Amino acid sequence: MATDPQQACFEAGIKFGSLYHQFAGTPVSPDSTRSLETAMAEAIENQPFCESVDVDISDSLVAEAIDHENGYTELTGNLMTVEMRIEYEGVTARTRMEMEDGYPLMKLISVDE
Amino acid sequence: MATDPQQACFEAGIKFGSLYHQFAGTPVSPDSTRSLETAMAEAIENQPFCESVDVDISDSLVAEAIDHENGYTELTGNLMTVEMRIEYEGVTARTRMEMEDGYPLMKLISVDE
Amino acid sequence: MATDPQQACFEAGIKFGSLYHQFAGTPVSPDSTRSLETAMAEAIENQPFCESVDVDISDSLVAEAIDHENGYTELTGNLMTVEMRIEYEGVTARTRMEMEDGYPLMKLISVDE
Amino acid sequence: MATDPQQACFEAGIKFGSLYHQFAGTPVSPDSTRSLETAMAEAIENQPFCESVDVDISDSLVAEAIDHENGYTELTGNLMTVEMRIEYEGVTARTRMEMEDGYPLMKLISVDE
Numbered sequence: 001m002a003t004d005p006q007q008a009c010f011e012a013g014i015k016f017g018s019l020y021h022q023f024a025g026t027p028v029s030p031d032s033t034r035s036l037e038t039a040m041a042e043a044i045e046n047q048p049f050c051e052s053v054d055v056d057i058s059d060s061l062v063a064e065a066i067d068h069e070n071g072y073t074e075l076t077g078n079l080m081t082v083e084m085r086i087e088y089e090g091v092t093a094r095t096r097m098e099m100e101d102g103y104p105l106m107k108l109i110s111v112d113e
Numbered sequence: 114m115a116t117d118p119q120q121a122c123f124e125a126g127i128k129f130g131s132l133y134h135q136f137a138g139t140p141v142s143p144d145s146t147r148s149l150e151t152a153m154a155e156a157i158e159n160q161p162f163c164e165s166v167d168v169d170i171s172d173s174l175v176a177e178a179i180d181h182e183n184g185y186t187e188l189t190g191n192l193m194t195v196e197m198r199i200e201y202e203g204v205t206a207r208t209r210m211e212m213e214d215g216y217p218l219m220k221l222i223s224v225d226e
Numbered sequence: 227m228a229t230d231p232q233q234a235c236f237e238a239g240i241k242f243g244s245l246y247h248q249f250a251g252t253p254v255s256p257d258s259t260r261s262l263e264t265a266m267a268e269a270i271e272n273q274p275f276c277e278s279v280d281v282d283i284s285d286s287l288v289a290e291a292i293d294h295e296n297g298y299t300e301l302t303g304n305l306m307t308v309e310m311r312i313e314y315e316g317v318t319a320r321t322r323m324e325m326e327d328g329y330p331l332m333k334l335i336s337v338d339e
Numbered sequence: 340m341a342t343d344p345q346q347a348c349f350e351a352g353i354k355f356g357s358l359y360h361q362f363a364g365t366p367v368s369p370d371s372t373r374s375l376e377t378a379m380a381e382a383i384e385n386q387p388f389c390e391s392v393d394v395d396i397s398d399s400l401v402a403e404a405i406d407h408e409n410g411y412t413e414l415t416g417n418l419m420t421v422e423m424r425i426e427y428e429g430v431t432a433r434t435r436m437e438m439e440d441g442y443p444l445m446k447l448i449s450v451d452e
Contacts, residue, residue, distance in 0.1 A: 002235065002334040009232040010321070010334045013239020022139055022247040024413065025363035027131070032155035039152030042145035046185035067442060072159035074363065076413070095236070103406060108228040108236045115348065115447040122345040123434070123447045126352020134361040137251035137300065180329060187250065189300070208349070216293060221341040221349045248365055253357070258381035265378030268371035272411035298385035 005111050008088035011049045012095050015084055016106045019044045019053070020077065020097075028079070029072040033057040036075070044084070054083045077104025118224050121201035124162045125208045128197055129219045132157045132166070133190065133210075141192070142185040146170040149188070157197070167196045190217025231337050234314035237275045238321050241310055242332045245270045245279070246303065246323075254305070255298040259283040262301070270310070280309045303330025344450050347427035350388045351434050354423055355445045358383045358392070359416065359436075367418070368411040372396040375414070383423070393422045416443025 002010070023040050041053040057080045065073040073079075082097040094109040115123070136153050154166040170193045178186040186192075195210040207222040228236070249266050267279040283306045291299040299305075308323040320335040341349070362379050380392040396419045404412040412418075421436040433448040 002337050005229075005232055006235040006337050007334060009228065009235040010239040010319075010332075013236040013241075014243040014332055015239075017240040017243025017245075018140070018247045019243075020247075021244045021364055025360055026135055026152075027156045027159040029159045032152070032159055035148070035152040035155045039139075039145070039148040042148045043140045046140040046142045046145055048183065070161065070442065074415070093236075103409065106236075106240060108233060111228050111232050115450050118345055119348040119450050120447060122341065122348040123352040123432075123445075126349040126354075127356040127445060128352075130353040130356025130358075131360045132356075134251055134357045134359075138247055183329065187302070206349075216296065219349075219353055221346060224341050224345050244366070252361055252378075253382045253385040255385045258378070258385055261374070261378040261381045265365075265371070265374040268374045269366045272366040272368045272371055274409070296387065 004089040005091045005093075005113060008049070008086055008091040008093040009108060009111060011088055012084065012086040012093040012108065013106075015044050015047055015050050015053070015086065016082070016095055016097065018047065019055075019082065019084075020106075024075055024077070026075045027072045028057065028062055028075045029066065030059045030063050033059055033062060037080075049086050049088045050084065051087045052083075052085045056081045117202040118204045118206075118226060121162070121199055121204040121206040122221060122224060124201055125197065125199040125206040125221065126219075128157050128160055128163050128166070128199065129195070129208055129210065131160065132168075132195065132197075133219075137188055137190070139188045140185045141170065141175055141188045142179065143172045143176050146172055146175060150193075162199050162201045163197065164200045165196075165198045169194045230315040231317045231319075231339060234275070234312055234317040234319040235334060235337060237314055238310065238312040238319040238334065239332075241270050241273055241276050241279070241312065242308070242321055242323065244273065245281075245308065245310075246332075250301055250303070252301045253298045254283065254288055254301045255292065256285045256289050259285055259288060263306075275312050275314045276310065277313045278309075278311045282307045343428040344430045344432075344452060347388070347425055347430040347432040348447060348450060350427055351423065351425040351432040351447065352445075354383050354386055354389050354392070354425065355421070355434055355436065357386065358394075358421065358423075359445075363414055363416070365414045366411045367396065367401055367414045368405065369398045369402050372398055372401060376419075388425050388427045389423065390426045391422075391424045395420045 312319040
């Protein structure tokens with residue numbers, strides 16, 4: 001059987017994979033970053049044990065990624081940072097996705113009973 | 114070679130398929146319908162020739178679809194209506210997704226030169 | 227800092243959320259269940275620490291879910307069972323998604339050091 | 340009212356948008372390109388009026404896109420070409436997605452009555 005902290009970490013991972021693969025590929029421009037951040041956070045906060053989600057899509061990185069003709073790019077892990085807090089049976093798991101050595105990495109920051 | 118009206122219809126179809134398959138499966142509850150509607154519309158409006166997108170997710174249908182324990186459901190075509198206007202080289206194509214005989218149907222409403 | 231077993235559980239959750247939200251909504255019929263199962267398993271096995279993924283989409287449940295006119299349905303958690311094995315620094319985490327009380331549930335089956 | 344050729348083009352667009360936004364973001368490596376190509380084609384061929392779908396994911400472009408540490412990349416339009424044939428009320432629409440000026444472009448190749 002898994003312990004409560006292990007279960008909290010499993011739930012934290014589910015939320016991260018869900019957020020990334022639901023929304024990666026979404027057309028995005030500097031005009032639509034705020035609405036996408038809000039929708040991503042509120043969507044994943046619906047999931048069980050997910051107390052808070054904070055999504056920060058970089059307007060300047062989005063602008064850089066846009067081809068002059070198209071006017072938009074597709075959302076990838078390179079363009080955002082994400083923080084989440086999971087609460088499971090009194091255990092708090094904190095996670096973050098951020099760039100490391102040029103690649104987006106999903107990290108377990110802390111697990112507190 | 115395709116005509117301008119045919120090309121307008123092709124572009125209209127692309128936007129509909131994109132919107133549906135990007136966002137179907139998103140966790141949704143009555144608390145997150147407004148933010149999801151806005152993000153969906155603004156995301157697809159980024160695409161070329163897409164002048165306007167209107168997404169209406171039904172709070173009451175979402176509430177009905179929610180299991181008492183989970184507190185959320187996943188977005189499907191049964192829960193929303195969508196209208197779009199595409200402008201391509203002077204041609205306006207209007208499309209709508211709505212329920213028909215119990216199934217969501219993507220329809221080409223009008224093509225005007 | 228997270229322990230190795232906690233990290234293994236986090237990685238296991240990421241894979242489950244990824245698989246589900248990448249592939250939910252895919253058009254599926256009894257003619258395409260085998261190719262979808264294989265692609266889902268091989269796609270997620272690419273991810274780090276993911277040793278094996280087994281996806282079983284039920285032909286009979288897919289057939290039942292299909293409307294007579296459409297000829298296909300969209301993949302949801304109701305139509306499949308999934309098993310995964312994650313290996314992280316000597317820790318093995320096993321997970322399963324299966325129906326419970328009418329809803330698909332992602333479960334951590336065991337965590338062994 | 341839309342004409343049959345216009346309706347064929349609309350249907351062709353839907354299939355392209357669906358294929359792209361359903362599968363973009365899927366983890367892929369040279370070991371999983373064949374199974375992903377097959378699953379993508381068979382999934383979209385389930386949709387109405389879609390007679391054939393051919394997906395060609397480039398092993399060499401996938402290999403180039405892979406970071407030495409990760410071992411996989413995410414599917415994007417840069418890594419594949421796609422051809423489709425739609426049949427609607429005696430009209431045949433052919434479409435192709437390929438790179439043009441460094442960007443993937445969905446194109447209507449021909450519409451024949």
